[in-house]
Amino acid sequence: QKRKDSEKAFNDQERTSRSEIENEKERIYADTIGPLEAQAKALESQIDAKFAQLDSLYQTQEQYKSQLESLQARVQELDRQAEFGLLSVINDAIQNVDQIEAGGTGRAIGFDSLLDLPTDND
Secondary structure (H helix, E strand, O other): OHHHHHHHHHHHHHHHHHHHHHHHHHHHHHHHHHHHHHHHHHHHHHHHHHHHHHHHHHHHHHHHHHHHHHHHHHHHHHHHHHHHHHHHHHHHHHHHHHHHHOOOOOOOOOHHHHHOOOOOOO
16 A cells, blocks of 8 residues: 555656646746747748838839830930931032032032031131
8 A cells, every 4th residue: 555655646746747847848938939939920021021022123123124125225226317317418418519519509619618617717
């Protein structure tokens, strides 16, 4: 009987000790891991917000890239038009000079006067 009582007391003490250890473990977990989990959740939230901002920036970048490509094409077209326009003006000027030199106007006009270049007399 004494042995059974000792075993029962030992088992009761073991259960009590296990319960205390489990309670202490939960308290330590709540004190140390709980705040870390809260910080981790806050960091996750911040990271998610940063990724959302990054996605928005990538979309804006794509819009700007598209606009830039469109503007580059427009500038190239305007450059081409200006080049052809300048060539046309030069061609017309050469034709006018040829006509003047051929005596088409009856007046003697030099090429320098068409371009309004300073002469040695100025």
